[in-house]
Amino acid sequence: xxxxxxxxxxxxxxxxxxxxxxxxxxxxxxxxxxxxxxxxxxxxxxxxxxxxxxxxxxxxxxxxxxxxxxxxxxxxxxxxxxxxxxxxxxxxxxxxxxxxxxxxxxx
Amino acid sequence: xxxxxxxxxxxxxxxxxxxxxxxxxxxxxxxxxxxxxxxxxxxxxxxxxxxxxxxxxxxxxxxxxxxxxxxxxxxxxxxxxxxxxxxxxxxxxxxxxxxxxxxxxxxxxxxxxxxxxxxxxxxxxxxxxxxxxxxxxxxxxxxxxxxxxxxxxxxxxxxxxxxxxxxxxxxxxxxxxxxxxxxxxxxxxxxxxxxxxxxxxxxxxxxxxxxxxxxxxxxxxxxxxxxxxxxxxxxxxxxxxxxxxxxxxxxxxxxxxxxxxxxxxxxxxxxxxxxxxxxxxxxxxxxxxxxxxxxxxxxxxxxxxxxxxxxxxxxxxxxxxxxxxxxxxxxxxxxxxxxxxxxxxxxxxxxxxxxxxxxxxxxxxxxxxxxxxxxxxxxxxxxxxxxxxxxxxxxxxxxxxxxxxxxxxxxxxxxxxxxxxxxxxxxxxxxxxxxxxxxxxxxxxxxxxxxxxxxxx
Numbered sequence: 001x002x003x004x005x006x007x008x009x010x011x012x013x014x015x016x017x018x019x020x021x022x023x024x025x026x027x028x029x030x031x032x033x034x035x036x037x038x039x040x041x042x043x044x045x046x047x048x049x050x051x052x053x054x055x056x057x058x059x060x061x062x063x064x065x066x067x068x069x070x071x072x073x074x075x076x077x078x079x080x081x082x083x084x085x086x087x088x089x090x091x092x093x094x095x096x097x098x099x100x101x102x103x104x105x106x107x
Numbered sequence: 108x109x110x111x112x113x114x115x116x117x118x119x120x121x122x123x124x125x126x127x128x129x130x131x132x133x134x135x136x137x138x139x140x141x142x143x144x145x146x147x148x149x150x151x152x153x154x155x156x157x158x159x160x161x162x163x164x165x166x167x168x169x170x171x172x173x174x175x176x177x178x179x180x181x182x183x184x185x186x187x188x189x190x191x192x193x194x195x196x197x198x199x200x201x202x203x204x205x206x207x208x209x210x211x212x213x214x215x216x217x218x219x220x221x222x223x224x225x226x227x228x229x230x231x232x233x234x235x236x237x238x239x240x241x242x243x244x245x246x247x248x249x250x251x252x253x254x255x256x257x258x259x260x261x262x263x264x265x266x267x268x269x270x271x272x273x274x275x276x277x278x279x280x281x282x283x284x285x286x287x288x289x290x291x292x293x294x295x296x297x298x299x300x301x302x303x304x305x306x307x308x309x310x311x312x313x314x315x316x317x318x319x320x321x322x323x324x325x326x327x328x329x330x331x332x333x334x335x336x337x338x339x340x341x342x343x344x345x346x347x348x349x350x351x352x353x354x355x356x357x358x359x360x361x362x363x364x365x366x367x368x369x370x371x372x373x374x375x376x377x378x379x380x381x382x383x384x385x386x387x388x389x390x391x392x393x394x395x396x397x398x399x400x401x402x403x404x405x406x407x408x409x410x411x412x413x414x415x416x417x418x419x420x421x422x423x424x425x426x427x428x429x430x431x432x433x434x435x436x437x438x439x440x441x442x443x444x445x446x447x448x449x450x451x452x453x454x455x456x457x458x459x460x461x462x463x464x465x466x467x468x469x470x471x472x473x474x475x476x477x478x479x480x481x482x483x484x485x486x487x488x489x490x491x492x493x494x495x496x497x498x499x500x501x502x503x504x505x506x507x508x509x510x511x512x513x514x515x516x517x518x519x520x521x522x523x524x525x526x527x528x529x530x531x532x533x534x535x536x537x538x539x540x541x542x543x544x545x546x547x548x549x550x551x552x553x554x555x556x557x558x559x560x561x562x563x564x
Contacts (some may be wrong), residue, residue, distance in 0.1 A: 004463045015274070015298075022267055029260055038256060045263035052270040061276035065270075068221050068279065072266065079262075082232055083255050086239045090248045102249045 012051055014055035021048035035087055035097045039080060046076045108158050108165060109147045110173055111212055113140065118205035123293075125198040128212060134184070134192055137201050141181045148174050153234070161280060162219045167564050169216035171384075171421055172348040176211050179340045179428045180204065182545060185538045186436050187333040189443065200237070204337065204402040207233035211345035215352065220269050220279040223349060227313065230345060231258045234338060238330040245497030250329025255454055257312060257322040265309025271302025284357045292360055301355035303358065307365060310353075313346045316406055320399045327395035332442045335391065336435035339398045340428040347405050351420050353357040354409060362412050370410045376488050385514050390438055391447045393514060394431070397473070400511060401427050404485060407492045415491035418561030423488055425560060426472060426480035433546035436539050439461075446531045449518060454526020455533060462535055463522050465543040472550045474515040475508050480553035487561055 021044055028041030050069045057065025087097060094101050117140040124133045148170055157164050183204075184191070210229025217223045235258065239251020273279060275298050276287045289296070308319065315323035321465050326537065327335045358365065380400025387393035403429075408420040441447055456463035472481035485508065489501045535543070 015312075018267075018270075022263070025263065026260075029256070035252070042263060044254070045260075046266065047268050049263065052267070053273065056270065056274040056277075059274070062277055063271060064221075064279055068224075068269075068273075068405045071221060071225060075225070075232075078232055079228070079255075079259055082235050083259070085253075086235065086248065086251045087256055089239065089242055090245075090252060093243070093245050093248060102252060103329040 001014075006055075011055060015052065018048045018052035018055070020052070021045075033099050035090075038099065039083055040056055043076065043080065046072055089091050108156070108163070109151065110144050110177070111143045111209055112207040113147055113179070114205050116214065117141070117144075117516070118202045121198050121202035121205060125275070125469065130198055133198060133201055134514045137205070138181065138184055140205075141184065145174060145177050145181070148177060149160060151251075154300055157218065157436050161282075162222050163213070163216050164218035164281075165216055168348075168352065168417055169212075171560075171564050172215040172344065172424075173212045175421065175425050175428065176208060176215065176341055176344055179344065179432065180208050180337075182429075182432050182542055183333070183337055183340070185545075186336065186432060186439060186542045188536060188538050190331070190333040190439070196240070200240070201236055203233040203290065207231075207237075207437070208341065209382055211341055214345045214349040217349070217352070218281050220281070220284075222505075223353065224262070224266065224269065226345075226349065227262065230338060230342060232340060234258075234334075238326060240334065241331050246329040247331060248329075250326045253322055253324045254330075261309045261312030261319075263309075264312070266306030266307050268302045268307075268309060270510065271298050271305065273302075275299040275302070281353070281356045285360075288357060289360045289435070295361070300364065303361075303365060306353075307368065310346070310350050311372060313345065313488055314350060314402050314406070315399055316402045317379045317399060318372070319404070320376065320379070323399055324392055324395040327398070328389065328392045331534045332391065332439045332447075334527060336432065336439065339394065339431050339435070343398065343402070343405075344424040347402075347409075347420060347424060351409050351417060355412065355416065359412055360440050363472075366410050366412060366495075369406055370497055372405045373406035374500060374503045375412055376400060377504055378403075381507045381510040381514075385510060388449060390434075390441070390449050390452075390518065393449065394434060394438070397511065397514070398431070400507060401473075403507070404488055407497070407504060408488050410500065411488075411491040411495040412498060413491055413495050415487065415494065417564045419484075419487040419491045421564060422480070422553065422557055422560045423484040426484040429546045429549045429553070430469045430473040430481055433550075434465055434473070435536070436542050436546075437466055437533070440533045440535055440539065441531065448529070449521050450529045451531045452518065452521040452533075453524045455522040456528040457526060459533065459535065462540065462543055465547045466522070467519050467548050470519055472554070474512045476512070477552045478551075480550040482556070483554060483557035487557065 025041045025045035053065040053069050125405045136393030155166050157180050207230045211224050235255040238254045243245035312319045377400050380396050384396035405423050408416045472479035475481045475485045492501050
């Protein structure tokens with residue numbers, strides 16, 4: 001069953017798609033100034049990993065990769081909950097979510 | 108294994124203490140729990156049991172590092188009674204620290220890449236909250252936010268690397284991975300090397316090795332000082348132990364490929380950390396840069412990758428944690444006055460004669476001067492690097508530790524100068540005095556009997 005899907009769309013395509021999504025996420029984290037967008041880009045990176053893991057798990061017919069995906073989703077949810085809480089705290093103090101506000105710590 | 112359960116129970120009790128109103132006894136309870144955890148850990152010595160379908164492996168390596176981590180946390184609790192007790196969030200802080208310690212124990216005892224990832228996240232998520240725990244101060248918010256963002260970013264790299272390695276090998280298990288690597292040593296596909304590279308980048312972020320160190324000074328400076336102390340000791344030890352465990356078990360066969368890269372990281376970390384530390388006026392920020400340089404020395408043990416690496420890393424992390432805890436005792440008492448400049452230490456020794464001498468001894472240990480622990484830690488790390496043929500790296504290490512001696516002596520000299528108008532009053536509580544004595548005794552014991560740790564694993 002699993003391998004028939006991979007005959008239709010070869011595994012290389014999944015790897016390429018995941019790599020492109022991951023690269024978009026990395027670019028977003030590095031170049032966007034809005035912290036909410038940066039969060040979305042981090043999620044994009046993690047979801048690229050999930051896609052890759054699911055594809056490989058099908059290729060190897062090994063459930064381990066899919067179990068890992070569940071762990072990643074759960075941890076990503078916890079992480080974003082903490083991240084958004086920190087963001088709300090910053091917003092209360094400076095009334096902005098722009099990353100350029102955060103320059104108090106420099107040598 | 109028992110230790111994981113014990114640590115989680117401490118965390119749950121800490122959270123319950125708020126509801127059931129026994130917060131007053133929480134601090135002694137946590138200390139007893141950690142001491143019990145240390146005993147539980149020691150009892151498992153030599154048992155080599157695998158847990159959860161080979162997800163965790165409690166070998167002597169895992170137990171030795173767990174004991175260093177728990178011991179460090181125990182001293183950390185002794186160091187911070189003022190920060191924890193009578194604080195409205197005492198229960199939360201205690202719970203978060205226990206949970207992050209549980210994550211650290213997972214990080215040193217994993218036998219599966221899934222557990223590596225989970226351990227890092229259990230440790231990190233608690234630390235993101237702790238770093239940002241000073242809610243009203245923007246510096247703390249910023250520190251928490253930067254830590255969170257770069258931590259999540261690094262986790263993304265680590266995971267992508269794990270996914271690529273999984274794609275090639277079809278397993279997350281360390282032993283099966285090691286078997287795969289040694290069986291296909293010559294014709295590993297490019298995807299495997301790509302995955303390995305991304306894992307190295309992710310882990311280098313976590314250990315704050317240059318050139319992935321730029322977040323560390325900001326995070327260390329902005330976070331509340333007790334939290335910085337925890338990050339510089341426990342988090343760093345756990346990250347290094349995980350790094351070495353992963354690479355020693357799985358990838359030691361292809362060390363020719365990754366060791367030169369890590370050697371360059373190590374050299375840059377030592378030089379950049381030590382040189383930038385010289386220019387700092389704030390003691391807290393100086394310690395952040397010095398922790399980057401120490402990351403460089405510890406990385407040397409991973410680069411060397413021979414039978415002495417694990418013992419050398421264990422001794423180094425223990426010596427570094429002990430030395431840092433002593434300086435952070437000073438820093439925690441300084442920052443209660445809101446002043447963390449090195450100049451404000453002037454006149455310190457005229458009021459606190461004995462603490463000044465004790466701190467000087469641990470400072471010598473961090474600078475790497477015999478006969479204290481830090482010297483032998485550096486000696487063993489250098490020795491294992493030379494055995495693997497990295498003489499140039501050892502030369503860089505020796506040169507940069509000379510720079511290190513300069514800025515550690517700046518603190519010592521400031522302490523013994525007469526007071527002027529920049530000086531602040533510093534007072535130690537009884538348990539902080541106990542920490543100072545304990546760290547000195549431990550540094551001296553490790554200095555005179557380094558083989559006790561290096562030969563143990």
